[in-house]
Amino acid sequence: MSILEAIKTSIQMLGRNRLQSFLTMLGIIIGVMAVVVVMSIGSSAQEFILSEVKAIGTDLIGVLPGKSDADGPPSSVFGIVNTSLKYENGEDLLKKNHSNIDTVSMYVQGNQNISFEDNLRNTSFIGTTESYTIVEKTKIKKGRFFTKEEEKNHSRVAVLGSKLAEELFLEQDPIGERIKIGSAGFKVIGVLEEKGTSMTQDQDNSIVIPIKTAQKLILGIDHISFMRIKVKDESLLNSTIESIEESLRESHNIDDPKDDDFTISAAAQALDSLSSITNALKFFLIAVSAISLIVGGFGIMNIMLAIVGERIGEIGLRKAIGAKNSQITQQFLIETIVITFLSGAIGIILGTLISYLAYRIMLLMDIKWVFIIPVDSIILATLISIGIGLVFGILPAKKASKLDPIEALRYE
Amino acid sequence: MLIKVKDLKKDYTNGEVTTNVLRGITFNIDKGEFVSIMGPSGSGKSTLMHILGFLDKCTLGEYFFEDEDVSKLSDDELAERRAKKVGFIFQSFNLLPSLTLIENITLPLIYSNVPSDKRKKRGEYLLEQVGLSHRANYNPNKLSGGEKQRAAIARALVNNPEVIFADEPTGNLDSKSGFQVMKILQELNENGNTIILVTHEKYTAEYAKRIINIKDGLIFNDYEVKERQIAKEKTELTK
Numbered sequence: 216m217s218i219l220e221a222i223k224t225s226i227q228m229l230g231r232n233r234l235q236s237f238l239t240m241l242g243i244i245i246g247v248m249a250v251v252v253v254m255s256i257g258s259s260a261q262e263f264i265l266s267e268v269k270a271i272g273t274d275l276i277g278v279l280p281g282k283s284d285a286d287g288p289p290s291s292v293f294g295i296v297n298t299s300l301k302y303e304n305g306e307d308l309l310k311k312n313h314s315n316i317d318t319v320s321m322y323v324q325g326n327q328n329i330s331f332e333d334n335l336r337n338t339s340f341i342g343t344t345e346s347y348t349i350v351e352k353t354k355i356k357k358g359r360f361f362t363k364e365e366e367k368n369h370s371r372v373a374v375l376g377s378k379l380a381e382e383l384f385l386e387q388d389p390i391g392e393r394i395k396i397g398s399a400g401f402k403v404i405g406v407l408e409e410k411g412t413s414m415t416q417d418q419d420n421s422i423v424i425p426i427k428t429a430q431k432l433i434l435g436i437d438h439i440s441f442m443r444i445k446v447k448d449e450s451l452l453n454s455t456i457e458s459i460e461e462s463l464r465e466s467h468n469i470d471d472p473k474d475d476d477f478t479i480s481a482a483a484q485a486l487d488s489l490s491s492i493t494n495a496l497k498f499f500l501i502a503v504s505a506i507s508l509i510v511g512g513f514g515i516m517n518i519m520l521a522i523v524g525e526r527i528g529e530i531g532l533r534k535a536i537g538a539k540n541s542q543i544t545q546q547f548l549i550e551t552i553v554i555t556f557l558s559g560a561i562g563i564i565l566g567t568l569i570s571y572l573a574y575r576i577m578l579l580m581d582i583k584w585v586f587i588i589p590v591d592s593i594i595l596a597t598l599i600s601i602g603i604g605l606v607f608g609i610l611p612a613k614k615a616s617k618l619d620p621i622e623a624l625r626y627e
Numbered sequence: 628m629l630i631k632v633k634d635l636k637k638d639y640t641n642g643e644v645t646t647n648v649l650r651g652i653t654f655n656i657d658k659g660e661f662v663s664i665m666g667p668s669g670s671g672k673s674t675l676m677h678i679l680g681f682l683d684k685c686t687l688g689e690y691f692f693e694d695e696d697v698s699k700l701s702d703d704e705l706a707e708r709r710a711k712k713v714g715f716i717f718q719s720f721n722l723l724p725s726l727t728l729i730e731n732i733t734l735p736l737i738y739s740n741v742p743s744d745k746r747k748k749r750g751e752y753l754l755e756q757v758g759l760s761h762r763a764n765y766n767p768n769k770l771s772g773g774e775k776q777r778a779a780i781a782r783a784l785v786n787n788p789e790v791i792f793a794d795e796p797t798g799n800l801d802s803k804s805g806f807q808v809m810k811i812l813q814e815l816n817e818n819g820n821t822i823i824l825v826t827h828e829k830y831t832a833e834y835a836k837r838i839i840n841i842k843d844g845l846i847f848n849d850y851e852v853k854e855r856q857i858a859k860e861k862t863e864l865t866k
Contacts, residue, residue, distance in 0.1 A: 227725050536710065536715065540703070621682055
């Protein structure tokens with residue numbers, strides 16, 4: 216009896232009792248579906264988080280004032296003012312001409328009333344360096360960004376975020392107009408291109424001015440909030456971080472790394488830990504689905520034992536007309552595998568549909584979701600369903616093959 | 628010599644109790660014979676048929692089929708003999724309801740690895756022989772008892788067996804259908820087929836040419852049938 220013959224027989228047998236076959240298959244269908252959904256949505260979520268992080272830039276190193284320790288991030292994250300980081304530190308890093316440092320940008324931030332004539336908005340301002348456009352990958356829509364000279368000379372020039380420009384100036388061209396930040400007058404020299412809201416900033420609603428001007432004229436401070444360093448080669452990130460640490464320790468007179476008054480972080484590192492978290496989550500969910508598959512497997516075994524019981528007469532006849540024990544085993548094993556394989560196929564289709572539905576819903580919610588069905592999830596699901604058929608089909612098939620043909624023929 | 632049995636014994640042990648079902652049976656059957664194994668229920672006639680049909684093994688004694696010592700065969704070899712050497716006709720027909728009639732008839736050929744186109748041809752030929760061509764794709768449950776048994780005969784013939792075992796083939800049939808079955812068996816025998824009929828009725832047994840009468844696991848007598856029942860003439864009369 217060929218395999219094909221056996222597969223044909225099993226499909227005939229399944230067709231005979233459709234409801235029972237379907238209920239039997241349900242456990243495996245749900246389990247396989249869960250595996251596919253978990254792997255698909257897990258991959259999509261991972262992709263989503265990674266793209267968010269990549270938008271910030273994986274070639275960037277952030278330096279925050281204050282030390283981070285085992286208890287958590289530096290105090291500056293929670294709004295506690297730490298004055299340890301100065302404008303000169305950033306300048307030092309640039310001057311030392313580290314081979315892998317492309318450029319350094321520094322930041323101070325705050326909220327102020329911004330006004331043009333009678334039009335007033337309370338919004339955030341960013342005091343930064345001339346390198347801002349490179350580090351933040353920002354483009355200029357109109358006019359220009361401020362120069363290094365303007366940055367150093369406390370120039371009162373401002374570049375507007377695209378939305379803020381529209382709100383303040385409506386139809387009017389803002390270039391060359393005078394606006395006020397608080398009570399200080401500034402000249403608008405440019406408008407930034409629209410960037411959209413990222414996890415960290417809302418540049419479109421902000422105003423960007425030279426850092427020293429912001430420190431002196433508006434905030435009255437001489438420290439900076441944080442700096443960002445753009446590296447030339449991402450693969451040298453770790454060694455670059457080390458040399459930045461050394462140079463900062465030197466300029467802050469720190470001998471022991473335990474006394475650091477700054478914190479260095481890199482998006483690329485965050486990426487690694489995020490990946491491992493999402494992976495752990497994915498494996499946990501797959502483990503949960505596996506339980507459903509095992510329960511489904513026992514369901515299949517149970518029903519196959521019942522089927523063997525129902526078909527004792529058939530088994531007896533098949534033996535009487537020349538079926539070997541191994542051929543009976545093969546027939547029932549293949550029947551079980553056909554059931555679990557079909558269940559797996561249905562589960563894969565349903566799982567794909569559900570993942571697609573999730574994708575549509577995410578799109579409706581304006582989340583930049585991607586629809587991914589990992590090929591390995593399909594292969595895994597198929598192998599699992601065939602494997603369950605093999606494992607849980609062996610016992611019923613062996614039982615069938617061991618029936619005494621004479622007893623089985625008498626059974627009606 | 629097709630079948631040679633010498634001092635055949637069969638014991639069943641159930642717990643502590645051993646039952647001697649066959650207690651020393653000796654006979655020969657030649658090619659082309661039509662033999663009835665007759666005896667009341669419990670006489671051991673079915674057990675004897677099972678042993679002769681490779682479904683069971685004897686406890687003691689010798690059984691040679693075509694000069695081959697059957698007691699030395701393995702389970703798989705016995706299954707092969709069942710697939711190629713013998714055909715069974717059962718009292719309760721034993722057709723599979725999940726298969727069509729033609730699939731039922733050709734089922735034994737699956738186990739002797741005959742390709743499907745040859746199986747189909749052979750099935751169609753046999754259906755014609757037993758007058759069931761128009762029922763080829765029927766579900767066996769939709770057939771009458773007589774039709775079922777004729778289909779079962781076709782199945783027994785499908786592998787060109789050396790010997791056909793018929794176990795109470797008319798037991799579940801009305802007398803008219805029973806006649807038809809017996810007519811087919813007698814025709815088959817006239818064409819040279821060896822037939823072994825197992826029955827408890829003397830009347831049915833007399834359709835054969837020879838009767839081996841079994842009682843309590845021993846041969847009571849073994850004789851030629853003098854006044855043989857002939858199904859052919861009777862059916863002609865009933866026409």
